[in-house]
Amino acid sequence: MTNSFNELARAKMIMVIGSNMTEAHPVAATFVKNAVLKGAPLIVVDPRRHALAALAALHVPIRVGSDIAFLNALMHVLIAEGWYDKAFVQSCTVGFEKLAATVARYTPEYAADICGVPAAMIRDTARRISSVKPMMLCYTLGITEHTCGTHNVMSVANLQMLLGNMGVECGGVNPLRGQNNVQGACDMGALPNVFPGYQRVGDAAAREKFERAWGVNDLPHANGLMIPEMMEGLVSGKVRGFYIFGENLANTEPDIRKVEHELAAAEFLVVQDIFPNETTRFAHVVLPAAAWSENDGTFTNSERRVSRVRTASPAPGEARPNWWIFKQVAARFGQTWAADSAREIWDDEVSVLAPQLCGIKYHRLEGDGLQWPCPDEAHPGTCYLHRDGHFTCGLGVFSPAEWTPPAEVPDEQYPLVLSTGRRLTHYHTRTQTGRCEGLNDILGEETADISPADAARLDIAHGETIRVSSRRGQVDVKANVTGQVPAGMVWMAFHFREANANWLTHAAFDNITMTAEYKACAVRIDKPRPFPIRSR
C-alpha cells in the first residue's frame, strides 16, 4: 500500500476494485465503512454485489477480467473532458501522451461492450472520481489474479496518477495483501530476483555487498525460478530437490491434479510445516516447525508496518523455529551463522542490509511498530509514499496497457465463468482455522455461489448438490443461490479439500509475475445423477 489503513477512516472518497474487503480484510473494511458513515462516497467496482456494495454510492458490476477496459475508459473520459489533474501530470509524471494515445479508443461505448455495464455508468464513475480529491483506491486479488494482472495493476496506478491522487494522505494505490506476512516475505528477498530490500541479484554491487555480509563468494547472479516454473521443473527433471516451507501447494495452486502430478514427480521433497497436510503426503522428509505464537519475530503488514510477534507458549514436542532449522541446514554446508534469535537476525543482518529497514530495530518495535521506508534510527517511519508527487524513481511513469481477455473464456461446452476467493470464517486451506473450535460450525463446507437467474434456468434449488466441471476436473458441491453473484458466474473458495475450487481452476499465468488466473476460467454446471451407475 502506498498509504495506511488509518487513512481509510478519514478518506473523502474511496474506490474499491476487485476486493471483497469485508470477508478477506474485515478490519480494513470497518475503516471504509466508518468513512462512509461520515459521508465519504464509496464506489465498488466488482462483478459481485458483495457486502460492501450495499454501502456504496455506486456499484459498477463489470464482467470478470474486463478491468483494463473499464479503467482505460475512465481515463478516456477524464482526458476527453479535461477532468484530470493537469498540474500533477505535468510536473510529476512522464508518458502522458502515450497514455492518452492508448486510451483514445476506449470510449465508454467501446468499453461498455467489454465490461457489460452501460456507457453512462462509466461516464458517471469518471465524473464522480474527478469531483472529489483525493480519492483513496484499494484493490486486491481481483486485480492481480489474472493473466493480465500486471497490466491491471499498472492501469490502476495510471488512473491514480492521472487524478493526481498520489503522494497525498487519504489517496494512493492500496493493494491489500492477502497473507499476514506476504509483504515481509517480499521485503526479505524470498523472491528469485532480489536480495532483502529489493536489491537485484543481477547487480554486481549488490552481490558484493551480500557476499561480504554473508562471508561467501560467488553468489549466483541469474534470476531464479518462480513457483510455477519450479513445479514444472519437477516433472521435466530440471528441479530435483524441492524445499517447501509453510505452503500447502497441493491445495492452493491452480489445477490440483496437475499440481499433485508435479509434487509426486519430485525426486526429493522437504516439507517444513506445523501440520501434516495435503502437501506433506508427497514429502520425503517432514520437518516440524514452531507456529505463530511460539515464536518471537516480526510480521510486516500491507501498509509496510513492521510489528512484533511474541511468544505465548512453547512449541510442542521437537518442533523448532523455522529460522533455527535453516541455520542447521546451512551449518551442514559449512556455514556458521552467528545470529541465534529472531532479534539478532533482524538487528544484526536484515536491518543492516535492507536500506528501507535500517532504522528499524527491535527496541523501537515495542508499541505500534514502524512503517518502512525508515532509513535511520531517528526516522519516524513513512505513513504514505511518494510524498508531494516525488516518486521513488523521480517522475511517475504512465504505463498504458491494452485490455486482453482471460486465457479461458466461456463457450458452448463450459458456458459459465468460475471466479474464486476467500470467505470470512476460514483462511486458505484451513490448516489453521479448521482446527479452531467453533469456526467449522460457522462454515462447515464449501458451496458454489450462483445467481438466482442461473439457478432458475438450470432448475437448481438453494442447497441442492450440483456438479461443477471445468476442463481440469469436477467437484460435487452444494449450490448457494445468492444475489451477490451475477448471472453467468460461479463463485467458489479453496478452503475445503473436497469441492476445492482449485480442482477446476486454470493454470494460466501472467507472463511477467507468473500469477495464476484464479479469477477466471470456464465451467459448466450439471446435476449429478441421483443414482450413480457403478461399474462392476
Added chain:
Amino acid sequence: MAENELMINGHTVGFTPGQTILEAAQAVDIWIPTLCHLKGATPTGACRICLVEVAGARALQPACATPAVAGMRVRTESEKVVEARRLVLELLLASGNHNCAVHNDNGQSWTDFQLDVQRHDGSNDLCPVWGECRLQDLAFRYQVTSGRFKPEPGAYPTEMANPLIVRDFSRCILCGRCVQACNEVQVNRAISHGYRGTRSKIVAAGDRTLAESECVFCGECIQACPVGALVEKKSRYQWRPWQETTVRTTCPYCGVGCQQLLHVQDGRIVKVTGVEKAEPNQGRLCVKGRFGYDFIYSEERLKTPLIREKDGFREASWDEALDLVATKLKQIIAESGPGALAGVSCARSINEDSYNMQKLFRAALKTNNIDHCART
C-alpha cells in the same frame, strides 16, 4: 477564565469546541466513571453513571453527552453526584442477575440469593467476568449494596445457540455499547435495541439468534461489553483476569496485521482481544483474529521430524533428518548443479524465517531459486 476554558473540580481546564465535558476531563486525566460511553461512537447518555454537577444547571448532567462550554463550573465527585451515582448503581445491580460478591441483599442469605438466581435465569452460574466488570468495579468504588430494590428476574433466557458468543441477557445492563460497536465501529448492523421498558432487550434480526442474523462473529460487542452479558464461549469459566498474563502480538491471518492481546493462563492462550488505541486496528478484530487461535494446541501438530519409509513416515531425530536433507541436496548439487534445487518460503511466518531461508538458498546452496506465494 479565557475562551475555551472551563473549571473542573476547581481546576481550569482547556477544551476544543465540540468536546464534551467527559472529553475535556479525560484530556487532563480527571476521572469520570462511564459505562455506556464508547469512544468514537455517538454519545447516548444511557447509563447516567457519568452524571456531574454543573453550577447553575437545574439537574445533574451526563458528562459524556454535555458539550463543554466556556466558563462552565463542573464538579465530578460532589456529594450530590456521588449520591446520584450510588442510586444509579443500585438500580443497575437490581436490574438483572449481578450475583457477584458486591451483592448484599438485606436480610437475604447467600443461599436464598443463589436460589433466586436459579429461579430467575435458569442458571446457577456465577458471573464469568468476576474481577473484570466495570459495574462491579464501580459498585466497589462507591460501596453500593443492593438491598433497596428487589432484583428483577431475567426476562430472557441465555443464548448459547452459536459456537462463539454467549449472550446472557440476565447480566445485560442495556448500556448499548455492543449496539454501537456493531453499528458504528464495525458497521455490521447485526444488533439493535428491541422492545420497551422492562422488556427491553438487545436483539439481532428481529429478536432471533446471532447465527440467524447478519452477525459475522467479529466479537467487537464482547470487547465493548462492560459487564458479563457477552462473553467468548471458548473462554467462559476458563479465563480468570488475575491469573492471566497478557502478550501483545500480531494476528497470523490476513495482511492487515491487527494487534492482538493474547490472554495467557498456565502457558495457554485462553482468549484474544484487540489492543485498544493500537495501529492499525484500534482494538478491532475479525472472527479469525478473535477466535482462530487454538489451532496451535491441536493434537495433530507435527512434533518430530519424519522420514519417508515405504508408504508412510517414521519418526527421526533432528540430526538424522537434517543430515539426510543435507546429503541429498549435496548429491543433487554435485550431479546437476545448484539450479536443480528450488525452495518456496512462507508468507505466513515471521520475516526472520524468510530471511534465513533465502540466505540458505543463496549463500549455502548457491541458487536464486527461492520464491513464495506473493504472486497469488
